[in-house]
Amino acid sequence: MTAPAFGGEVSDYYQRFRRGYPPEVADALVGVFGLMRDDVVLDLGCGTGQLTRVLAPRVGAVLGMDSEPDMLAEARRATAEPNIGWVLGADTDLGALTTALGPGRLGAVTVAQALHWMDHERLFAAVRPLLRAGGGVAVVTNGEPLWLQDTAWSAALRQLMADHLGVPLHRTCGTDASSQERYREALSAAGYTVDLRVVDYSATLTVEEIVGGVFSAMSPEQLPAPAARPEFTERVRRAIEPHGPLRERVRVRILTGVR
Template sequence: MSTTGLGFSGEVADYYAKFRPGYPPPVIGALVQELGLTGEHRVLDLGCGTGQLAVPLSAHVGSVVAVDPEPDMLAHGPRRPKVEWRLGSDADVPGLGRFDAIVVGQALHWMDHEKLFRDADTATFAIIANGTPLWLQHPAIRKVLEEWFGRPVTADCGTDAGARRRYAAALEAAGYTPHEWTISHTHEHTVEELAGSLFSAMSPETLPAPQDRPLFREKLRRALRADTYLEPITVAVISTGPASWPARRARPGPR
């Protein structure tokens, strides 16, 4: 992850802020309970984007440091008394001090996760996959994208079971005791919202030109044969011990 950004700039950041589904109260409540967070805790939201996780989480903790490498994403972050927005990446985490918990929402695939787990000063991690990418959920959505770009669309954004197993193994190697849990809900998109969410996952170079976006939305509508799409979302979380723990368990010794 680089402080020069990852392509989530300009109009892509605008679409991200406006159309990316966030985390409804039941998901935030489950995360707070599972991590044992209270109003005394300092939390890092790494790869925070435009604040879909940092902002609602801040209502339950003492403070949130929200870090992202893209200035345009941070510019959309709502100003809240308990949220501090910072430009940076996973490479900067050791210099940010001690956190009671570090959360990473749908962004770990951009990071050197093994180094992050080794170097971070925290007892508690939560690695969050906010559902499955839209193009892997519905064949009609995938077909529209593949026909539009003329190539297969297969990116899983680190949400698949194999990625979660790798993350859990890396946490164990760093001395943590991870476990996985899920919580499910649904989110209804209009076709405009669905297109906006898809645009938020593109790079500025691949974003359809403004004059072509109505055609893209119309292709989605025809492919789905509906004006809305009800997205099934299973939030999968790999978390370690609650934030009330004084420290992580002892790291394994040499073998």
């Protein structure tokens, strides 16, 4: 695990261009954990609040917690829901949160597209005392990265990005089968009852949305200089548009562990 870099302009691209979650994802979480209007949910590694905002209307309150202040600042700016609290903190702060909230206070802890930055075994153990009976942990992944999909336009994007960054691109951010299996086994070993739900959807993207999504996944050092971004966008357009329509099929995986 390398320390992630989601600060500065990357957080702005993340807020504007990263996929959100369809309402069916929140419905699945409500069903699995029996979430009610008086439940509090912790969304750990919340980023700019993609899952936090979808959960908020269904429960009493959501705490969106993230270790990157710029992501939280973008989340706060983009959010109208009054029952979300944004908290600066990391997975390693859960002991302090348990002391602050008291045991059994949370209906669920969600970790969406963020577990690959954390020590998942330690996290699953640390979360247990925070959960009420019937509550649990959800490990959510939101489809494959734009450049790792099984389409011709994605392959062209992958080649262009590998040329730009000077390295081949393989990192799947926890969406691959072996990561999913490791998470499942660790949840089970920590005493949770494990289940998997999936939500499928498809979307047609513009070149600008794809470039914004790519920028949201770069570190600040990898981002092209502002003046070079229009030219980068045109290179992407020339590479991928011949393979259009720019359609992606997204599978949201919701791996749950009930306490």
